[in-house]
Amino acid sequence: MKILHLDSNHPLLISQLNQLGYTNDEDYTSSKTEVQNNIHNYDGLIIRSRFSIDQSFLDAAKQLKFIGRVGAGLENIDCNYAKNKGVKLIAAPEGNSNAVGEHSLAMLLSLFNKLNKADHEVRQGLWLREDNRGIELNGKTVGLIGYGNMGKAFAKKLRGFDVTVLCYDIKPNVGDDNAKQVSLSKLQQQANVLSLHTPQTPLTIDMVNSKFINAFKNPFWLINTARGTSVVTKDLVSALKSKKILGAGLDVLEYEKKSFENLFNTTNELPEAFNYLIKAQNVILSPHVAGWTIESKEKLAQTIVDKIKKHFNS
Numbered sequence: 001m002k003i004l005h006l007d008s009n010h011p012l013l014i015s016q017l018n019q020l021g022y023t024n025d026e027d028y029t030s031s032k033t034e035v036q037n038n039i040h041n042y043d044g045l046i047i048r049s050r051f052s053i054d055q056s057f058l059d060a061a062k063q064l065k066f067i068g069r070v071g072a073g074l075e076n077i078d079c080n081y082a083k084n085k086g087v088k089l090i091a092a093p094e095g096n097s098n099a100v101g102e103h104s105l106a107m108l109l110s111l112f113n114k115l116n117k118a119d120h121e122v123r124q125g126l127w128l129r130e131d132n133r134g135i136e137l138n139g140k141t142v143g144l145i146g147y148g149n150m151g152k153a154f155a156k157k158l159r160g161f162d163v164t165v166l167c168y169d170i171k172p173n174v175g176d177d178n179a180k181q182v183s184l185s186k187l188q189q190q191a192n193v194l195s196l197h198t199p200q201t202p203l204t205i206d207m208v209n210s211k212f213i214n215a216f217k218n219p220f221w222l223i224n225t226a227r228g229t230s231v232v233t234k235d236l237v238s239a240l241k242s243k244k245i246l247g248a249g250l251d252v253l254e255y256e257k258k259s260f261e262n263l264f265n266t267t268n269e270l271p272e273a274f275n276y277l278i279k280a281q282n283v284i285l286s287p288h289v290a291g292w293t294i295e296s297k298e299k300l301a302q303t304i305v306d307k308i309k310k311h312f313n314s
Helices: 012-019 032-041 055-060 079-084 097-112 115-123 149-160 184-190 210-214 233-242 272-279 294-312
Strands: 002-005 023-026 044-047 066-069 088-090 141-145 164-168 193-196 220-224 245-250 283-285
Touching: 002 012, 002 032, 012 023, 012 294, 032 055, 055 079, 066 294, 079 088, 088 294, 097 115, 097 149, 097 193, 097 220, 097 245, 097 283, 097 294, 141 149, 141 184, 149 164, 164 184, 210 233, 233 245, 233 272, 272 283
Parallel strands: 002 023, 002 044, 044 066, 066 088, 141 164, 141 193, 193 220, 220 245, 245 283
Antiparallel strands: none
């Protein structure tokens, strides 16, 4: 089979596929139209986030047997249309789950201890000890929405703390020794921290809005390393202003392009809500890199190879 690679990944991906007898072509610069005109020659496609795979692209891929996405989600692919055409979809959420768990914890501890604020002030010659008094994670209740690979990885990291960990998921019986599965209403009644670990689906788009936020009994901290579309930014800002949300760690934003490679969908003036976030001292922002570590790059590639091998070479 011939495989076309549209994004650069860890070299083991192509090396091991070569060893399995596949022909691997790389095209990291052509436009989507140029790639689409050539895709009929390929049996497999490996993509990260360069562009979306829509119906017209899939129609042109006459002999495509699989698409491997070197990442966790598949929302840049028209999954239903691909499946209807018999195209196998392969993702790698196992590959960067540990990285996401560590990033989530890092954001939470940084927020609790005001590390970004304190660092900035010391660099400006300010030594404000009382103003930077932190709070401790011990004794808090952490609520996780989404308890798949990412949620489980974060819960595992929390085992070293004296915390209660609750999880909510649309799938039944996913709780384990690291997190007790509860209803959404119970999570909202008890949580001091909310961390999102959900894929992008119709159920999760705009999930965290004013109604959702106000259903929480306690003021809480928000961590989002999942998808930016899950949080309505203007409602988040309102909650930050009212102190219903005490602080936020955001690795993803609703303004991201679907490719995740760039921030804004348009070149218009920065949204008012985003302007608030970038100035807020109780907000930490990172550029969709929670799963973007040296180690995860290798693990993601290895996961894709292993799944291709299992499906097509077993």
